[in-house]
Amino acid sequence: MTPSSDHPDSHLYGMALRPSQVPSSTARVAVIGAGNVGATLAQRLAEKNIADVVLLDVVEGRPQGVALDLMEARGVEHHDRQIMGTNNFKDTAHADVVVITAGLPRRPGMSRDDLLLTNGKIVLDVTRQVIEHSPNAIVLVVTNPLDVMTYVAWKASGLPTHKVMGMAGVLDSSRFQTFIAMELGVSINDINAMVLGSHGDLMVPLPRYSTVNGIPIDRFLDETAIARIVNRTRNGGAEVVELLKTGGAYYAPASAVAVMVESIIFNQPRILPVAAYLQGQYGLEDIFLGVPCRLGFQGIESVLELELTSQEQAELQTSADAVRQNLDRLVVLLAELGLSL
Ligand SMILES: NC(=O)c1ccc[n+]([C@@H]2O[C@H](COP(=O)([O-])OP(=O)(O)OC[C@H]3O[C@@H](n4cnc5c(N)ncnc54)[C@H](O)[C@@H]3O)[C@@H](O)[C@H]2O)c1
Numbered sequence: 001m002t003p004s005s006d007h008p009d010s011h012l013y014g015m016a017l018r019p020s021q022v023p024s025s026t027a028r029v030a031v032i033g034a035g036n037v038g039a040t041l042a043q044r045l046a047e048k049n050i051a052d053v054v055l056l057d058v059v060e061g062r063p064q065g066v067a068l069d070l071m072e073a074r075g076v077e078h079h080d081r082q083i084m085g086t087n088n089f090k091d092t093a094h095a096d097v098v099v100i101t102a103g104l105p106r107r108p109g110m111s112r113d114d115l116l117l118t119n120g121k122i123v124l125d126v127t128r129q130v131i132e133h134s135p136n137a138i139v140l141v142v143t144n145p146l147d148v149m150t151y152v153a154w155k156a157s158g159l160p161t162h163k164v165m166g167m168a169g170v171l172d173s174s175r176f177q178t179f180i181a182m183e184l185g186v187s188i189n190d191i192n193a194m195v196l197g198s199h200g201d202l203m204v205p206l207p208r209y210s211t212v213n214g215i216p217i218d219r220f221l222d223e224t225a226i227a228r229i230v231n232r233t234r235n236g237g238a239e240v241v242e243l244l245k246t247g248g249a250y251y252a253p254a255s256a257v258a259v260m261v262e263s264i265i266f267n268q269p270r271i272l273p274v275a276a277y278l279q280g281q282y283g284l285e286d287i288f289l290g291v292p293c294r295l296g297f298q299g300i301e302s303v304l305e306l307e308l309t310s311q312e313q314a315e316l317q318t319s320a321d322a323v324r325q326n327l328d329r330l331v332v333l334l335a336e337l338g339l340s341l
């Protein structure tokens with residue numbers, strides 16, 4: 001990360017230090033929302049030695065308890081990462097990356113879109129507060145409905161578009177990879193898969209861009225099997241919600257966020273599907289939607305435009321139309337409450 005001069009560890013940085021040379025121990029991630037995803041993410045970030053973590057939640061005691069528990073694991077996990085819990089946004093100051101997980105998860109029978117207004121108000125509020133104390137941070141949104149919430153966070157943060165992104169595609173692609181590996185009975189290590197579009201029923205898994213060690217999956221699977229796997233991927237979140245009954249998935253989502261945070265903090269250029277702001281790419285404008293991006297210490301370094309068939313492009317357009325409709329609906333609902341983006 002590029003260290004800011006008011007960072008508490010700024011004395012550790014030499015002026016000539018390039019971002020990729022900044023000692024990893026200085027990275028600080030603020031995780032807003034210390035529920036299932038937030039707490040698991042804090043664990044991943046600390047135990048993978050990616051960053052120090054400040055966990056913030058509205059519930060008193062929750063972030064402090066999670067942080068203390070994770071700190072007490074250090075004796076056996078053997079890392080020196082600092083994890084603190086707080087209810088005060090001032091304690092999140094100087095974060096390099098802010099991850100927003102605050103908000104309600106859906107329950108069985110609900111769609112992610114049912115969380116639109118409740119979570120829209122929360123994301124609007126917490127983004128404004130957290131950015132006040134970390135104006136140079138990169139913001140990564142997890143709260144659902146993901147693509148709209150990422151737009152809300154972008155507006156609320158006032159940040160340039162490349163510094164705001166949403167996590168969904170890494171999770172959806174990991175589910176797609178998992179189901180392909182399970183179907184073929186091969187190691188997940190050999191599977192690459194790509195899912196674009198919104199994080200919802202209209203996501204766009206791309207079998208054409210999914211391979212077993214470079215070999216297209218249609219060399220191994222017939223159309224029926226691929227359609228079944230695509231369908232299971234689209235319903236991946238709902239399948240877990242139905243089983244858990246009290247909320248959604250969090251182990252795989254936290255892993256997906258950790259990969260993105262790691263790519264940013266360590267300036268590892270990764271090409272990952274990310275909910276990014278589109279300005280004409282794929283024929284879409286003024287919308288956050290899942291597309292392959294190159295990540296690095298500045299956030300989204302570039303959006304990659306894949307060649308799509310007319311059917312894939314049409315599916316992406318349908319996905320974008322649904323996100324746009326929800327965003328418009330949220331703007332109206334917020335206006336009725338005297339709020340605006
Ligand atoms: N993008 C994705 O792929 C993805 C994956 C998993 C979960 N999610 C979403 O992430 C969100 C969190 O999921 P979870 O399973 O961790 O839920 P959770 O209920 O376990 O945790 C949410 C936390 O947010 C806190 N919170 C609520 N309002 C707040 C506020 N104003 N300020 C600070 N904290 C606040 C709650 O107290 C709670 O601890 C949900 O909206 C869920 O749908 C998205």
Ligand SMILES: O=C(O)C[C@H](O)C(=O)O
Pocket residue numbers: 105106112144199236237238240241248249253
């Ligand atoms: O499905 C959910 O509501 C949570 C999350 O978006 C997921 O895909 O697991």
